[in-house]
Amino acid sequence: MEDFLHRHASPDVTYADLRSVRIKTLYIEMKNEEITRCVSGMDSGIGIRVLSNGAIGFAASTDVTRKSAQQCLEKAYKISKNLKGKTVRFEKVNTEKGKAIWKGKKPHETVSIEEKIGYMKELRDLASDYRNVKNLTLTYSESLIETEFYNSNGACILMSVPRTAMRIQAVASTEGKITSVTGSVGGTGGLEIFMKYSPEEELKKTCASAERQLNAQNAPSGVFTVIADPELSGVFAHEALGHACEADGVIAGGSCLAGRLNTRIGNDLVTVVDDPTLPGENGSFPYDDEGTKTCRKVLVEGGILKSYLHSLETATFLGMEKNGSARAESYAAPPLVRMSNTFIEKGDFGFEEMVKEVKFGVYAKGSRGGQVDTTKGTFQFSAQEGFLIENGEITKPLKDLSLASDILSIFHQIDAVGKDLALGHPGNCGKGQWVPVSDGGPHIRIRDVRVGGG
C-alpha cells in the first residue's frame, strides 16, 4: 500500500491518506448466574481522505481490496473537487515510518473464553455479600484494533492497540425502592489491566453504593458548594474544559475558549492535562489517525489556558504545533479533534480538610456522564451518588444528583484541589463518533455550583 497513494492520486491532489483498520472484538455479558450474550466480531475496512482544491473528501468501504481502495480514492478526489467552501490546508504533514505494536502482558488470546467466564463467575460471587443487590450485570469486553496508515508524503505507520474492560451494573431493591449504579474498570492492554485496576474493588464499591442509595434522599436543588471525587473531577475536566479546547470547535466559532490562549480562565490551583501516552489508560494511543505521534498536552497551567487540542488542519489554520489529537471511531469515519486521558493535576489539600470548611454543601461521587455546549460555555454532568455536607461533616446519602455551570466561571470557583490524584475511569466520548477515553483527577472543591436533584 505504501506507494498506492502516489501512483493513483491525481496530480492536483495536495494530500491523501489511507487507513486500513481491522477490529477484532469479544463481548461477554453475564446477568446474575447466566451468560446472556457472547459475541465475537471482525470488522474491517479502509478509509481514504483527499485534500484537493482546498477541500476534504473522504470515502470509506468495508471492501478492503485494492480495487475498492482505488474506487475510494477516486470518490474522495471527486468529492473534494466538487466542494466549494472553506479553504483547508495541511502543513508539517508527518513523513514518519513507524511501528507501535502494543501487546499487553497478558494478551487476550492467552486466556480462553472459559477462563474469562470463570473469572466473571468469581466476580459475581462477591456480590452475594450485598443482599439488596437483586440484579448484577457484568460485561467483559476486549478489542484489538490494528491500523495501517499511509499518506502521500510517505508516512507509513503500523499500530496495534488492545483494550480490555469490565463494566458492572448493580440494581438494588427493597420495599418498593429501586436503585441502579454502574462502575467500570479497564484500559489499553490485555487482562493484566485488571491487576492495575481491580474489578473486585470496583464491584464492591458499586454494590455498596447501590445499597446505600436505597435509603438516600433526593438531592437538593439550588446553588451549593460541591466536592467532586476523583472520578467526577475527571468528567468535569473532560466536559467543562476538554471539549472547549478542541480546536475544530475553536475555529468554527463553537468554543467559548476561542481567543483566550495565555489568559487566565481559572484560579492558580488548576492545572488540566490531556495525555494519550499514559501506559494502560483507556484513552491511550501511540499515533493519532493522521499519523502524528501522540504527546502530553497541558491545557491549563495554574489557571492559564495554555493550549488547544489539534489536528493537522486546525494546527495549520491557527499557526500552532500539531499535537496528535485527531481520532476516528473507525475506518468509516474521518478523524476529528478529540481528547484522550484528561485529568486535573493534583494539589495539596487533604480530603478531610476540604470537607471541614464546608458549612452546607454536597459531596458528589462517581459519574453517570455529562454533556457540554461549548459555544455558550455551559455544561451538565451527573454523579452516581452524593452526600450532604453539613457543618464540615459528610452526613446523609443523596441520589440522582446533577451539576451544571459555565465553563468561563467554574474554574475560578475551584478553591481546593486534593493531593489524591486517581486515574483509571474508562469511558467513551461521543462527538458524532465514539472514541475510548479516560479521565480522572484528585478531589476538588467548587463554590456556587448549580445542583439539581431528580
Place this chain on the structure above:
Amino acid sequence: MMDFEKVLNMGRARGIEVEIFHQETTFSTINIEYHKIHSMDAVDTAGTGIRVFADGKIGFAFTTEKTQKDMERCFREAVRAARHSKTLKNFVFPSEKKFPSVNVRPSNKIERLSSGEATEHIQTMLDAVKAVNREIFVCEGHFGYGIEKTVIMNTAGVRAEFVRSACGITIATACPTPDSVSIGFEEAESPELDFDFAELGKNAASLAFNGRNPEKLEGGKKNVLLVAPAARNVIESTLLGMLQGHHAMRGESLFAGKLNEKVLGENISIIDDGLLENSLATAPFDDEGTPSRTTTLIDAGILKTFIFDAYTAAEFNLKTTGNGIRSMRLSAGRTFKSLPTPNFRNFVITSETASTEAILKDFSPCLVVYAVLGAHTANPITGNFAVNIPIVFEYMNGEMKPKKQGMLSGNIADYLNRRVMISKKRKNCYGTFTPTNFAMPDIFIPDAQITGS
C-alpha cells in the same frame, strides 16, 4: 451477494438453527463548519451478523469480510459463542412469511441526489440563516443522506428484504452579543428529501437571535413546555428504558410488576407504532424478521405490556412485540454488529391536546424549554432526571422573553401523572442514542422543578 443459503445449510446439516442479518449502506454526509461547507464523507459498508441456536443456546458473531470462507468462519464463531450461553429451550426464530405493507419507499430523490445538488441545499440553508441577521452563523452542521438494504434469512423459513432511504440534518447556530453568545439549533429527519432548507435555516437563526440578552431565571415550581426535541431527549433517557421488556421483566424498572396498574395519568397513552407513515424507523419487519405492528403499552394511564424481541420474550414465556432492533449501546444507528434487543420503533404519546399557542396562553407564565443538556445521565430505571436547560424562554402576557440557563429536574412518571397537555402539531425527532423515531409533540408539564440561574 453472498450465498447465505450455504450458511443456513451448514446449520441444517448439524441440527443448528441459523439466522442471517445482512446490512448494506451507502451514506454521504456534508459537514459544515463556521458557516462554510468543510468536507464531505461517502461511506459504503456491508456486514453480516450470524445468530445460531444450538442445543438450546444462542450464539452470535459478525463480520465485514466477504468470502464464503469468512462467512463459514463467522458461523463457527457463533456456534463457539453459543456453547457458553445460558440454555433457553423455548426460543424460536421468527417464522412469519407475510409482512404488512408500509407506506415507506426508498426515495428516488435521495438515491439520485448528487453532491452538487446537496451542497446547493446547504447553501440555501446557510443563506437563510444570514437573512435573519448577518451576525448569526452556523458553527457546526451535518447533512446526511443515503440508502440502506437489509436482508434477513433464517432456517425457520423467513426471507425478508427491505430497502429504505434516509436523510437528516442538524445545525447549530450562534449569535454573538457584546458579552456572550446566544445559541440556536434545528434538526430534521425523514425517509424522503422533503425538507424546506430555507425554513430550517431561518428557524435555527431565529432561535439564536431571539435568545439575546437573557434575563435571570428564577428557580422554584414552574409551568414548563418542553418543545419536541427537548421532550424527545428527556423521554428517550427515562421512559423508554422503563418500558423495555429486558429491563422491566428483571425488575429494573419503576414499572416492573405493575401490569394492568395505573402508572401514568389517565389522559396519557403510549404507543409503539412500527407502521407509522413517513418515519425512518418504519419497516415491514423488525431486525429479526417479526412482522411490524402497533402496540399500546400504556392505555389511559394503565400499563398494558412492555416491548419484547424474540429472545427476551422466550426468557419470560411471552411473545415478541416486533421490537427486536439491532443497535449498539448508546447508539442511534442500527447495525449488523449487534444482537436484537427490545427497542421502540416509533414512539407515540397521546394526551389532552391543544395548539402550542393555546397551551401557553392557558398556562401563562410558562417556561418554554427548547433544548436540554445531559439527558442521557438520567436514571433509566426510576425515571429521575436533572438536566441543564441552555435555551429557555418565559412566556408571559403574550410575550416570549429569553432567560439565562437553569436546570429542570424531577421524575418522568411523576410529571406524566399530572395534568399534562400536548401540542396538536408533532415533529418526527429521531433518537440521539436509541434507534427510535419519536412522533413528538410539545409537552406541557405543570409545576416542574426549576433550579434558577
